[in-house]
Amino acid sequence: MMAGGDRGRGGAVPAFEKEGTAKKRQLLGTEPQEPFSLGPALKFAAFFVAILFVAKIAKLYLGNEGLYLAALASGLADVDAITLSIAEQTKSLSLATGTGAIAITIAVVPTAW
Numbered sequence: 001m002m003a004g005g006d007r008g009r010g011g012a013v014p015a016f017e018k019e020g021t022a023k024k025r026q027l028l029g030t031e032p033q034e035p036f037s038l039g040p041a042l043k044f045a046a047f048f049v050a051i052l053f054v055a056k057i058a059k060l061y062l063g064n065e066g067l068y069l070a071a072l073a074s075g076l077a078d079v080d081a082i083t084l085s086i087a088e089q090t091k092s093l094s095l096a097t098g099t100g101a102i103a104i105t106i107a108v109v110p111t112a113w
Contacts, residue, residue, distance in 0.1 A: 044081070051081040052088070059095070067103050075107030082107045
């Protein structure tokens with residue numbers, strides 16, 4: 001027997017997902033946003049450029065340790081931006097692969113907790 005009582009439109013799983021999603025939104029106090037809105041994309045682009053700049057300046061003046069510090073600070077805010085920045089630098093060969101891997105690991109660790 002199916003739970004949820006919504007057998008005509010797909011059974012228990014869709015009913016469960018709808019209830020779970022509504023409960024998550026209620027607990028978090030968030031409402032769904034428009035997926036194609038320009039505001040969040042522009043914010044991410046600005047943050048990405050800022051992180052790219054900070055990572056390059058930190059690497060230039062402080063060496064690998066500066067890059068690691070920038071990765072840690074950026075990882076606390078948004079791991080995607082620093083990951084893309086470091087990946088771009090390693091792709092262009094301005095950063096060693098091992099250094100990039102360590103920096104990305106440092107950026108990801110704070111988000112795992």
